[in-house]
Amino acid sequence: MSLLRRWFDPIRSSWFYQKPSRQAVLPTEHGLSVYLRLDDVYSYLAVQQLPQLEDILADELKPLTVVISRQSGDAPNQMSAAEWQNYCIQDAQILAKQHRFSFHDSPEPPTAEALMQAEAILRHTPLRGQDFLYLLEDVFHMLWQKQSGKLRTLYAMSSRHHQIQDFPERVFDDAPVLASYFEFGGRKYHAVDDLLRLTRRLKQQKLLTDNPIFLINHIEWREHLISDAEELNEIQALDPELDLYIALEDPISWLLLAYIKEELAAYYNIHLNVYPLSYHGRDWFDWSLATRLSKRTDVAFTPFCRPTEQATYQMAQLYYSAPEEQRVDAMYRILQAVWTRGQDLSFKAHFERMQRELELDQLTTADVTELLKENDMLCEMKSQPDFPVLELRIDGQSYVFNSLYRVWMIESIFSNVLEEKYKSENETETESVAQAHEQ
Numbered sequence: 001m002s003l004l005r006r007w008f009d010p011i012r013s014s015w016f017y018q019k020p021s022r023q024a025v026l027p028t029e030h031g032l033s034v035y036l037r038l039d040d041v042y043s044y045l046a047v048q049q050l051p052q053l054e055d056i057l058a059d060e061l062k063p064l065t066v067v068i069s070r071q072s073g074d075a076p077n078q079m080s081a082a083e084w085q086n087y088c089i090q091d092a093q094i095l096a097k098q099h100r101f102s103f104h105d106s107p108e109p110p111t112a113e114a115l116m117q118a119e120a121i122l123r124h125t126p127l128r129g130q131d132f133l134y135l136l137e138d139v140f141h142m143l144w145q146k147q148s149g150k151l152r153t154l155y156a157m158s159s160r161h162h163q164i165q166d167f168p169e170r171v172f173d174d175a176p177v178l179a180s181y182f183e184f185g186g187r188k189y190h191a192v193d194d195l196l197r198l199t200r201r202l203k204q205q206k207l208l209t210d211n212p213i214f215l216i217n218h219i220e221w222r223e224h225l226i227s228d229a230e231e232l233n234e235i236q237a238l239d240p241e242l243d244l245y246i247a248l249e250d251p252i253s254w255l256l257l258a259y260i261k262e263e264l265a266a267y268y269n270i271h272l273n274v275y276p277l278s279y280h281g282r283d284w285f286d287w288s289l290a291t292r293l294s295k296r297t298d299v300a301f302t303p304f305c306r307p308t309e310q311a312t313y314q315m316a317q318l319y320y321s322a323p324e325e326q327r328v329d330a331m332y333r334i335l336q337a338v339w340t341r342g343q344d345l346s347f348k349a350h351f352e353r354m355q356r357e358l359e360l361d362q363l364t365t366a367d368v369t370e371l372l373k374e375n376d377m378l379c380e381m382k383s384q385p386d387f388p389v390l391e392l393r394i395d396g397q398s399y400v401f402n403s404l405y406r407v408w409m410i411e412s413i414f415s416n417v418l419e420e421k422y423k424s425e426n427e428t429e430t431e432s433v434a435q436a437h438e439q
Helices: 002-016 041-049 051-057 081-100 110-122 129-144 148-161 193-204 227-237 251-268 285-295 308-319 324-340 348-357 368-380 408-438
Strands: 032-037 064-071 170-173 181-184 187-190 240-249 272-279 389-394 397-402
Touching: 002 193, 032 041, 032 272, 041 081, 041 129, 041 240, 041 408, 051 170, 064 181, 081 251, 081 408, 110 148, 110 170, 129 148, 181 193, 187 193, 193 408, 240 251, 251 272, 251 285, 251 324, 272 324, 272 368, 285 389, 308 348, 308 368, 324 348, 324 408, 389 408, 397 408
Parallel strands: 032 064, 064 170, 240 272
Antiparallel strands: 032 181, 181 187, 240 389, 389 397
């Protein structure tokens, strides 16, 4: 396997990256569908966008098909159902604050009785189109904003005055839905994280009648949320620290480390710590997704040679052989060699070349396998559904999140820290002025 990859991966990956990116026109005959679960918090965020989305859809995609499932999927990354639910609620709170969704300060999953009532309301209503989407949003508000009285009243009225409706654009089934998503042209788009990607696609195919305006506080790659020199100095003075738990065979690890090191670390004076993980089989990744993300982040990518389990061990060995203060830079250069120069570090010649480049006279005598297991355990304790896992510490607070899709949180957290700092200072100043007047 390693020999085949060493010869063919660099050639194939370079060709794949450089081939003309003529996007296929996705078929429209099945329209646009959104998959929801009444007890899924991402569905709650999604329904707040649906009336606006349907309003600008071209006629050939109308009406928007709404599929409501009663069944959740299996939690990712061996998380328990409770861990997954807790993670989703915390993540949704962050998304809601960033993008100004409506959300309860202390949300709780809806009860079984409330879910039954909500589904009955949606099954019985004769409303269609935009009117149904507004009702759907209202029902989700009742479920997630603890408005049980309103829900019971609406349930009683709906059951008494209407029969169960059967509309083709409204589907109730038990197909598992882990988290809300859209489906268009046979492709799935996460209802929040991929919403802008979906609307870009629809706009390219001239399937929107107006410019989409969603997630207005979205932070673009290579754009900084904080540019004021005084604010920047204040963040730098707080000495933020960021831990990265990365699977070495995963290209996203390279994209994330490169982006943070090149774009954020020096700018915000972030002290980085890297914790390589043991092999997790993530070398079988989606080449199209990795290529697209590399272009979106503007990080160098290809030619690469996907690391095998043996190669990840050799990469970790080089990393732990470097002096501690040089390890982040060493990991950057190791991943750069693998993901942009097609180096196979399970191959002796490539390994020794990398050892010379890193100026390592001797290799570590530490038990590298045991060090990786320790990192695995630390990472598992963070209870995150995907890799890489990030933990940011600043101003006495710790924040844990995951994946390339949440890198924007670093700058968002910095902005929130400054906002709280200024708020606290203003309150202190107001109190001082009030005390002076009293004297």
